[in-house]
Amino acid sequence: MVDATNPRGAKPKPRFSGRNIMLYGTLIVICMYYILPLWVMVMTSTKGMPEIRLGNIFSPPVEITFQPWVKAWAEACTGLNCDGLSRGFFNSVRILIPSVILSIAVASVNGYALVNWRFKGSDIFFTILIFGSFIPYQVMLYPMVIILRELGIYGTLWGLVLVHTIFGMPILTLLFRNYFSSLPEELFKAARVDGAGFWGIFFKIMVPMSLPIFVVALILQVTGIWNDFLFGVVFTKPDTYPMTVQLNNIVNSVQGIKEYNVNMAATLLTGLVPLVIYFISGKLFVRGIAAGAVKG
Amino acid sequence: MSETKPLRLLRNVNAKLAAIPMVLTALVVFVGGTVWTVFYSFTDSKLLPKMKFVGFAQYDRLWHNSRWLISIENLAILGTLSLVLTISLGFILAVLMDQKIRFEDTFRSIMLFPFALSFIVTGLVWQWILNPDFGIQSVIRSIGWTTFEFNPLNNPSLVLYGLLIAGLWQGTGFVMCLMLAGLRGIDEDIWKAARVDGIPTWKTYIFVVIPMMRPVFITTLVIAAAGVIKLYDLVVAQTSGGPGNASQVPAMYVYDYMFQAQNLGQGFAASTMMLVTVLIVLIPWAYLEFGSKKHG
Helix, strand or coil: CCCCCCCCCCCCCCCCCHHHHHHHHHHHHHHHHHHHHHHHHHHHHCCCHHHHHHCCCCCCCCCCCCHHHHHHHHCCCECCECCCCHHHHHHHHHHHHHHHHHHHHHHHHHHHHHHHCCCCCHHHHHHHHHHHCCCCHHHHHHHHHHHHHHHCCCECHHHHHHHHHHHHHHHHHHHHHHHHHHCCHHHHHHHHHCCCCHHHHHHHHHHHHCHHHHHHHHHHHHHHHHHCCHHHHHHECHHHCCHHHHHHHHHCCCCCCCCHHHHHHHHHHHHHHHHHHHHHHCHHHHHHHHHHHHCC | CCCCCHHHHHHHHHHHHHCHHHHHHHHHHHHHHHHHHHHHCCECCCCCCCCCECCCHHHHHHCCCHHHHHHHHHHHHHHHHHHHHHHHHHHHHHHHHCCCCCCHHHHHHHHHHHHHCCHHHHHHHHHHHCCCCCCHHHHHHHCCCCCCCCCHHHCCCCHHHHHHHHHHHHHHHHHHHHHHHHHHCCCHHHHHHHHHCCCCHHHHHHHHHHHHCHHHHHHHHHHHHHHHHHCCHHHHHHCCCCCCCCCCCHHHHHHHHHHHCCCHHHHHHHHHHHHHHHHHHHHHHHHHHHHHHHCC
């Protein structure tokens, strides 16, 4: 795929032609549609409830308050628990770290074996994996519940870690396989001649040469796992719910008075992790999702 | 590199051991899990899976359940609309972005950032913006137009459009990036030739560029279609399937019957139907892919 990040040709000269005004005008209007929800989230979450009832959701707060944020983080209720979103946050972190490490470790070794150590049938398993990524998760949910129950980790964080490792495998394996197959084969051969083995070549040559793709995989997995809802709700129990599940329970709970500012603060807090990753990673994010998608 | 010499058969043992997770995932979870679910969809499983075969009774019940019928109808409507809209809007955005504009990176960052957010966050924000008492409707009413009506989330005949607004907000930026990569992949000479022949730009796009971008369109189509079939989190967060059953989708039906209503057989039958839906999308695509490869 051609690099999508650089425009072709020389920089255009700034002109105030009718065409340019139309073009930039359209783009700016479109961007407003994209920014609007983010704007509304920030504005709503920094207002007090009386101001929300009186004013409109687009206007900035007259009196800025961070109370909704504190409340969302530490006091918001789900069912009987009133310890706020912080619990979900730490659950998500505890799910995220091992899931990311394990899924990337497994998938990178898979990709490496598929490129450099092909054995009879290895490509068949890979094909199954890729086609498997199109099967709706719903089809495999219950068998997965049984597998986890047999392993004795159903409802635990480790069960969910295993689920993320398994269902992240197709896309990550594809990512690593494509990257490793683009590395010069001579390197691998030279290392073989020097007597390096499977793991030696992997750790001493492949991993150090592939840091960019590890970063791409990291971005892909961190955002993907953080944003997961379905696996969280199926494979964990209320006290180990990840942040997205807890957020949904807080906002969509039917009891109590709706505190829209707290809800929006909670929503924004949950979205903050992927947003930060997105804005830090910049073009790598685009590369990650494009690599993941174009060869689905 | 890939051939295994009999004497060195042991050499590949490491690779085979390393590939065990992949093999298990492919065979046990993807193939095994799918076969298991399809198999048990012909049984009368309630709280626990059991081997009491009832033929197609679960499917019969499924296709006579009004909630399922609504779900399928919604899937068809949402699928058609979202495919047409994501692809056309994504393409138009990509064309706008490809006009050698300034601040391209900024525009792209803005259009793509929602894609980093989860469907839960997306659904909750749009639920708030579309809230009739505080959101767009109330703001427009407060500036004078007191009969203004925009309350899609509480109107059964409009609720799907409410979901669509949110879904498009989240996903079009991504499609735009795919399309932009496709546009950038087109040879500059094509444009020069078209210009020399005096073909207007819009004609070049429609008759030359779009046919050349066929693979990108097909990939986008498949990704978007697979995404719509799996659609779950967004509906849970934004409408919970309401008002009434007006915004139910198949994935919600599966979850509710499997994990809430303790009616596993129904859940298995419904998830099998989801698999069939994916296959309906996937098989023509695989056919096209392989077909075009054979013809070079």
